Amino acid sequence: MIVYKVEAKYIEAVFPHIEHLLLKPLSRGVGEVTIEHVKEYCKAEQQQLWLGLNKESNDIELAFTTEIITFPTGQRHLIIYLTGSKDHTIQSWIDDWSEPLEKFCKEHKVNYIETHGRDGWLKVLKPLGYEKYYTVQIKEVKYD
Secondary structure, eight states: OEEEEEOGGGHHHHHHHHHHHHHHHHHTSOSSSOHHHHHHHHHTTSSEEEEEEOTTTOOEEEEEEEEEEEOTTSOEEEEEEEEEEOTTOHHHHHHHHHHHHHHHHHHTTOOEEEEOOOTHHHHHHGGGTOOOOOOOOOOOOOOO
16 A cells, blocks of 8 residues: 655545545544535645555545644644545555654654544554554534
């Protein structure tokens, strides 16, 4: 698997081919952003779009987005927001995913990579050095 960051100038051309991969994780949210927002964030370089290309088939099997956040202390985190892939392909890309991300982080003076996901991700990411940092819980506020 070849994992690479898409340059902002190519987002418009690439997006129709990967939008379906990002819609699945986006649907697990609570409607805070749409797929159009994601595309615009990537075009504006507020977020980065990453793809995983299967070396044998040349199919795009992975798409994910990241954003660098700088905190008041100066610490910088790379937040992985959306990760979508073709079904049953995680083993083909999970080992190739970290190296380009860490290289990107070093180029941009990032201190930590932070990702959000369901608990199933814990066992997949632990061998790559990730650990559970906190649990996020939400409750919808109902209005009459």
